[in-house]
Each structure stands twice: as structure tokens, then as C-alpha cells.
Amino acid sequence: MRETLARNLRKYRRAQRLSQEELGHRAELDRTYISSIERCVYSATVDVVGRLADALGIPALELLRPASETAEAKLSSTASTEGTRPKAQAEKGAKPARKRERPAQRATARKKPGP
Numbered sequence: 001m002r003e004t005l006a007r008n009l010r011k012y013r014r015a016q017r018l019s020q021e022e023l024g025h026r027a028e029l030d031r032t033y034i035s036s037i038e039r040c041v042y043s044a045t046v047d048v049v050g051r052l053a054d055a056l057g058i059p060a061l062e063l064l065r066p067a068s069e070t071a072e073a074k075l076s077s078t079a080s081t082e083g084t085r086p087k088a089q090a091e092k093g094a095k096p097a098r099k100r101e102r103p104a105q106r107a108t109a110r111k112k113p114g115p
Contacts, residue, residue: 001064002040005049008063010038012056026055 013023024031036042053060
């Protein structure tokens with residue numbers, strides 16, 4: 001159930017072109033909490049699911065609906081957004097995720113001042 005919520009939350013948030021921060025503002029939740037829900041780190045209470053659904057303007061059930069029940073909706077939404085993306089991006093699919101450096105990696109990558 002946690003994975004279903006995470007997948008659907010991300011799908012609806014991105015479909016409305018909302019950042020995690022903007023969705024958090026609308027739902028009166030911290031953006032890091034939204035991120036944690038989308039990464040399946042935290043479970044959301046029924047109240048939080050309701051607040052997220054209200055902020056997205058959808059029924060709460062849509063956030064909890066399993067993928068098998070939303071497959072048809074997913075196909076229709078993909079078809080409708082396919083024409084809005086640039087051709088090269090539509091052929092290649094989603095953008096690759098950016099690799100983030102960890103703070104420890106940055107610290108060791110910097111040059112230390114000489115004597």
C-alpha cells in the first residue's frame with residue numbers, strides 16, 4: 001500500500017507540474033515529508049492522504065488505487081501528454097535522474113589549501 005501511495009502521489013503531483021515544496025505548501029506539510037512518502041520511507045496517515053488529495057484536487061481513493069486499476073488511466077494520460085513533449089524526449093522516455101554527490105564526496109573532492 002505504501003508503494004501504491006508513493007507511485008500515485010508522484011504521478012499526480014508531476015501531472016500538475018507541482019514541486020514537492022508547492023504541494024507541501026498547499027497541503028500544509030513539509031516538503032521533506034512529501035519526499036519521504038514518495039520514497040516509501042514514511043507511511044502516511046489517513047488524514048495526510050486526505051490533505052494531499054485535497055491539495056491535488058482529486059479524491060483520496062485515487063492516491064490509494066493499485067496500479068492494475070489505474071493502468072487504463074495511465075495509458076490514456078500518457079497518450080495525451082505524449083504530444084506535448086519534444087519528439088526526442090518522447091522517444092527516449094523520461095529524463096535520466098541527476099546523480100547527487102554526498103557531502104563527504106564533495107569534501108574529499110575539494111583541493112586542500114597548500115602551505
